[in-house]
Amino acid sequence: MPSLPATLLAFLSILSLVFGGKVLVFPLDGSHWVNMKVLIEELHTRGHNVTVLRASNSWYIKKESPFYTSITVYNSGGIEKELFEEFSRNILVIRRQKRSFWTKLKLVSEVGAVFEEMHRNQLNLMGNIFENKDLMDSLQTAKYDLLLTDPAVGGGFFLAYRLGLPLVLNVRWTMHGEAHFEIAPSPLSYIPVPGLELTDKMTFVQRVQNILVYMFSKFQKARTVSKHYRSFCEKYFGSEINYKAILQDADIWLMRNDFTFEFPRPTMPNIVYMGGFQCKPSKPLPDDLEEFVKSSGDHGLIVMSLGTLFTHLPEDITEEIAAAFAGLPQKIIWRHTGPRPVNIGDNTLLVDWLPQNDLLGHAKTKVFITHGGTNGIQEAIYHGVPILGLPLVFDQPDNLSRMKVRGTAKLLDIAELNRTMFLEALKEVLYNPSYKENIQRLSKVHHDQPMKPLDRAMFWIEFVMRNKGASHLRTQSFRMSWIEYHSIDVILTLLMILVLFCVLIYSIVKCICLKVVLKKKVKTQ
Template sequence: MNVSNIWREIRSDLSTLRGFRGLRSYKLTARCLFKPFFWQQSFNGFRTVGGMNLKMRHPSNAIFALLLVPLACVFGGKILVVPLDGSHWVNMKVLIEELHLKGHDITVVRASNSWYTKEMSPFYTSVSVPHTGGFDEEFFGNLIMRLLHAQRQGMSFWSQMRMERESHTHFSLLHKSMAEMTAQILEDKKLMQSFHDADYDLVLTDPGVGVGTILARRLEVPLVYNVRWTVQGEAHFVIAPSPLSYIPFTATELTDKMSFGQRVKNFVAYVVGMYVMSQITEVHYKPVIEHYFGPDVNYDTFFQDADIYLMRNDFIFEFPRPTMPNVVYMGGFQCKPANPLPKDLEEFVQSSGEHGVIMMSLGTLVGELPVDITEEIAAAFAQLPQKVIWRHTGQRPATLGNNTLLVNWLPQKDLLAHPKTRVFVAHGGTNGVQEAIYHGVPIVGLPLAFDQRDNLSRMRAKGAATMVDTGTLDRDIFADALKAVLHDPTYRETMQKLSRLHRDQPMKALDRAVFWIEYVIRNKGAPHLRTHSNKLSWFAYHSIDVFATLLTVVLVVTFTCISILRCLWGKLFA
């Protein structure tokens, strides 16, 4: 066997070793690597480690791999992960799996009734907190369906306000539940002692809820955010200078080029939006912070002191704006090279010929739409020569054409990467938009709720997408939108340009994220990157006190000079 093949097998065996949980922490003593059971059966091609059989293809590999294990383990850290459930878990899981591959020891704190975060995993150890609140998949699914029905029937302003209030109320209950879970964790002395004894190097959390931030502060360990949204709003607006004259606020669908009227709209939306956000979250987390950290702790800055913000977007997606030294952009970090399609799906795709394929998926929450919308969409697809792959879990539409394949699940990234995929019909979630950018596939957007319309409006402004309002959607409107993106080459050219820009960087987004997590572990934090601006009052931040002082000095000097001149004038000409 040649040297390259031996080295390839050694690397594979090391990867297997690294997957063994007992060897991942750099805090292990060296003797654990050389206990006698490690050598059992090593020269007949097997090793037994803690009751787990690991096969080595060659005896020499076992020796080389064993000698190299300390090198693989020495850089591993102990990371406590506090995720946010739902689609946000999809992002966090990507980071967890990569950190596990790098040799880090991962512990995940999860609610016992967690929606997506599983208790058992080969990538992490879980700590399940008994809990009955949190995300309610059924509620959010029903909310979206009711919203769509209301839009189809012509929802009045007051009806829209009632639904908005209902949504805010449920989010408020979610944060109340998370605050209660936080207090439950902090009151559990045995659990907290286990966290202290574990001596974690870092807490990695999604600040969409406050549990991880509060726990990190209590344990006094460095903190890294996997973030776009925080409990105080969109992360940029929380920590970075955000002039409203050219930075559009969330959900306004504005760009960085605004007229006077649009700037008024942006300002009002900002004031109202930040107030509503504080009413949803602050009333629940602030009492917890005051109780466990004292009344002198500033709530406004408490959630802003993360060492690193791993931002789940970049300036391919965002409009240009000011940022901060501890913000690291990792837009599209979850995107990976494609795998081959299953045989039956590949055959269906190839049967499309030169016309290609349209893919439709509306994310994790929505497997089906109201029947009337579904029928119109199916009828529109039936008008096209393209083949269609549609993730749909509801009743089969009566208007479905022979060119459309309904599936309960589809390999989204693999289909997006396929050269025959022409259009992606999507709801506008961040994950789907980033994957479309990565693979260069233009979007026809059907925004349903939350930040989806805002995400799609950004892609529309860049010329890579078009949007269809579900309230007015019919077969002709939807077919026209599809034909526009299919037949106007500028949509595809623009998206492929964005894809090239996204890929043209010295380091992959996921590697960059892992580097900065390990950077914080190595340096026990990154306080030198945190700005002091969030400690300033609003009038000090904007130098209003300085301006007022200087203005006062100028006025006093001017008044004094005028008084002296008047006095001299009076004496000279009296």
């Protein structure tokens, strides 16, 4: 006879299958897919039926999966993996130049050009979907409960609008930038614009800089991004439809950060914070890795990974880092796919891939060397591992600057990097106890919440399924003109009334005074 827990588990499994929903997913490839895949797998575990729309030239989004059914759409354009690798090489060349206004401008220009190409590609893909009548008919017939998408490179919200589906965003970035700026009040007096590496405590000069960069970024987005989305929206929905309104009309914004990482700021009721949702307790390492880690003894382990785009650095930098590692008593596991450095020490293990979460959760791990990607930062917070940061591009400098402000990270500029500087910085993070204490304090705050971030995300996705949306949580502010939003019309009306009242009082007083003067004249005569 089966035990009670086993019977209960089976019963709950049956219930989840009975009440399972149908979810259509339009994901973004690359590192963003790592996050989306976590949500997809959890939805599958809870008995939901997931369908993923993928491009035929996807890098990471596989056609076959036990967790979802895929629909492949032909896509011949866009940025291939080889072009992205060339982009990463160009970024490293620019980053290694001395920091100045011009190098910053070159970096912005390089990133902007690549992003514009990505946006064009995604809209071409969405156009192929819209013009495929059989595909659109099948999507309509399937009667999905909601559409889940990542709007960093938009397109999915257009599909939700066309199919009339509730929309949930897996978001930190939209095509315009940081997602809070899309729907939440964002006073520039204490909310830094991404890319400036500022805090919420700005001097006057920094606030001037913050406003100027915000205005420049709005101009740049209008020139390189917005025109493509406006053109697409006009072609398929008509000129009376505003593409921003379609995006802002999303039911739930699942935000991939929280206030252990982000500076305090205004938010909205349909923004759900799930920072660290992809993190989990570490699993045992493979035998060969476990043996290498244990051989570190009391000195411990250093983990180095620069993400999927920067798996190897220029050879001269690699040699400097390898030489610095060789002078340490710790063991190092380094994700590196380039030529083997000549200066590599016996204490350093080079790998093509590493189980990052499991290594960061290992008791012997002392420091995490990272480029500052969101996933790596969140895993470091989750496991309480101090950071040595090598920021390169995108949101990485901002992410690491937030960790530096909290005393959990030491940052190095790759333009000035040499073995002496690298070794000194690494020893500071290793042997200054404040870094470990601060990151563990941050980790404690992150874990001290009523429910796990992934469970919170699942609740709100299922909430949207059960209630056919969450319109009661959507703000109406974005539907207002800037004159209405800032009550300029009300202020001007009240000022006009005040002026008229003052004129009326003045006229009455003047009239009374004139009558008094006239009476006195009559009496004297």
